Structures are given as C-alpha cells and as structure tokens.
Amino acid sequence: MPHTVLLAEDDRAIRNALERALTLEGYRVTAVADGVEALAQVHRSRPDVLVLDVMMPGIDGLQVCRVLRAEGDRTPVLMLTALVETADRIAGLDAGADDYVVKPFDVEEVFARLRALLRRAAPTPPTPAPPAPAPEPTPELAGRFVEAAGLRMDPLARRAWRGGRELELTRTEFELLELLVRHAGVVLEHATIYDRIWGYDFGPGSKNLAVYVGYLRRKLDEPGAPQLIHTVRGVGYVLREG
DSSP, rough: OOOOEEESSSSSSHHHHHHHHHHHHHEEEEHHHHHHHHHHHHHOOOOOOEEEESSOSSSSSHHHHHHHTTTTTOOOEEEEOOOOOHHHHHHHHTTTEEEESSSSOOOHHHHHHHHHHHHHSOOOOOOOOOOOOOOOOOOGGGGEEETTTTTEETTTTTTEETTTTOOOOOOOHHHHHHOOOOOOOOTTEHHHHHHHHHOOOOTOOOHHHHHHHHHHHHHOTTTTTTOOEEETTTTTEEEOOO
16 A cells, blocks of 8 residues: 655645655655645544645644644654754754755655655564565466566566565566566667656656666675666666676
8 A cells, every 4th residue: 555645835836746756656645735734634634654844824834743743643744944054953853853855855855755754654564484485487377477687577466586586676666677677688768768667757857767776776786796777878778687
C-alpha cells in the first residue's frame, strides 16, 4: 500500500508541482492550501507523513505542528521553508517538526528526506528469514522471467536477483531496471526512459533519472563484478556486462 502524504502549501504553483512529483513517486497525496485545512484533514484521516509550509496564512505550519504534538499526534513532519536563519529552524524543531527543506529545493531532496522520516517511523520488523534463492525456470514458469547480464527479474512477483542475491528495489527502481533488462544492449535515450517510467519528460535540466540510476548502481554493484548500467554521455543508458 502506498504511503499517504498530507501536503499543506499556500503557493499554488509549488503545491501543484510537488503534488504531481510525489504522486509520480508512488505516494498517495492530499494537498491543501492552509493550516486550517491541514488540521481538518489530519483529524479526518491521519496520513503517514506531513509536508508543511512554514509561512501560511491563518494557521502557519509551525502552529499546525504544535497543535498536533499537543494532541499526542507523532506523525512525522517535514517543513518547507524559505527561512534560512538558524533561529527559525530551531523554532520549527521546538514546535515538533522532524526535518526541514529550504526553498528553493530539489524534489529529490524532498523524496530522500521523506524516505528517511518514514523509515524512522516504521515499526522495527522481525528478523527476516534468509532470502530465497532465485527460482529455477521450471516449464510451468517458462516465459515468466526476464533475464540479461546476470540479472533475473520476475515482473509478476516484482522480485529481482543478481546471481543468487536478491535485490531490494522500490517500485520506480524495479520498473527502471526491468526496462533496461528488457532492452539489454540497446542504448535507451533519456526522453524514452522518462516517457516509459514517469509518463513525461522532465527536461534536459532534470537530475531525476541520474539519481535513480545511481540508486540502482549502488544496489547492483558487487566487489570485483563488472558494472552493468553504463552511461552513454549526452544520449542515455544501456545495460550490458563489461
């Protein structure tokens, strides 16, 4: 089930852009324009995390945070602020905020901070059993797996392995890797990848794709093993061994 985000931001352009970006990232987003609406929405349906602009008319983000903490609500709060003074940040933390992002911000930084807040808020899971090895392609499973360059993927179960090691991938990481595996040896242009994974092209100035390729490389790479995802400068990316 996707994580739920309550976004409170009075600047319509920022609110709409961030709501779209979070939705594309896989979050279920409710966006409101002020602190009064934010409190009403939290009381109706508590989200997994709140993203609050500090400077809002009426009840600002700091006051929203103070009210929730006074009620015993410990939902993680990420503040958006144009205020850069240390005293301003201290005021927010004293109000009960968990983290800050300073405007103008890179949306990837917002994603990273939300992931960190959600990890910290998640209950400690029991010690997992050793990961199951990649299943062998028996006749009844023939055609189910996608394989290339030492990688095996099961799109139905949304599982992936490099050799005998199972990879822990987010939804976007899995879809990006599956696209590269299905087109192994073929250079995929940036615009093609953006269209297939996100549904639209972020433009030449976006670092969104490069960030996700970096995530995949860190999860795929093994000491002494060849890199699998290669950059074709000015064009895109290709999956191949060596």
